[in-house]
Amino acid sequence: MDNNHLAMPETQGSKVEAGGATRGRGRTASVNAAATVAGSGGTRLTKKGFGQVIGVSPGRVTQMIAQGLPVEADGKIDLARGRDWYVQNIDGRGKPPGDLFQAAGPTAKEERDFHDARLRKMKADQLAGDLVDRRAVERAIFGRARAERDAWLAFVDDAALAIAIEMKLDETAIAAILKPLVKDQLKTLAERRHADDT
Template sequence: MHSLDLEMPEQTPKELTKSAFAKRHGLTNGRISQMISQGMPTLPNGRVDVEAADAWISAHVNRRSSSAKQEAATIAKVKQEREEAQRDLLRLQLAEKERRLIDRKGVELALFERARAERDAHLAWIARLAPKLASELDIDLSKLFAVLDREMRLHLEELADTPLGDLAHDT
């Protein structure tokens, strides 16, 4: 075997033509010209300084690629959130058309009116019951009415202060 027959490891050339540099990186000549206009260094003779150009590509093109991937991921997330919001809105519109939704303000007003009517009915019940009890028990009507009225009002205040969830569990 001759020493000339030994394969020498490929050495990176110091400079290449734009088309040879493009071929080395699997890019088009137009893309190399574009990168040069964006600041990729070249030699005064128009050839590409391989080491400097490779460093520029690593610093600029790869960073932009990473930034573009992050931007694409952000855009995809925003699109997904928008689609989910549209889906939720369509579901609400369908539920409304199917009359499965109720008006919150209307329900609150109905509950308020119902609570007021029940309070008034309880207080009127005291006014109807007190004379009967006073007569049966042979006690002073005004004292009995005052005690029953006071106790009923305390009871109604306790109910008003009790959260609805707690009322449902009191059995």
């Protein structure tokens, strides 16, 4: 590919017009005629324009300049030279230069649209009954576990009384033996459930 005649990609309905002005949505939307000037055989961009082309902030472009990104005498960045420097020094994954623009991540608007769509789907799932409130589920599970624990502890007293009557033994002594055994068993069951959940 001829670095001096790099075609700007159309992304999401954006159109590149004569003189380098861009309109519509997408990563190249802010590269305009004021920021793009004819250079010595190539297109030159401001920090902001170059940053939008490669998908980074103007502040990040300033950092890259400090790392060696070539800048023209007027402070603008030659697109072909800047792109080549970026691929060699920052991108570092061996992508061919022609894939640079397609490889850039989603725009802020695309990320916002994605999260909005996800939120709408969650609300629709909740209305359809496919999604439940996590706090309500946790309250229900905790309530059930507490009721089971209380039932087992009450069982100790009932069992101690039945054994005492049948064996003609002291009910208090039997309860003192059974209660720690049941508590240990409840603790073991709770730990096993917790391990299964993680």
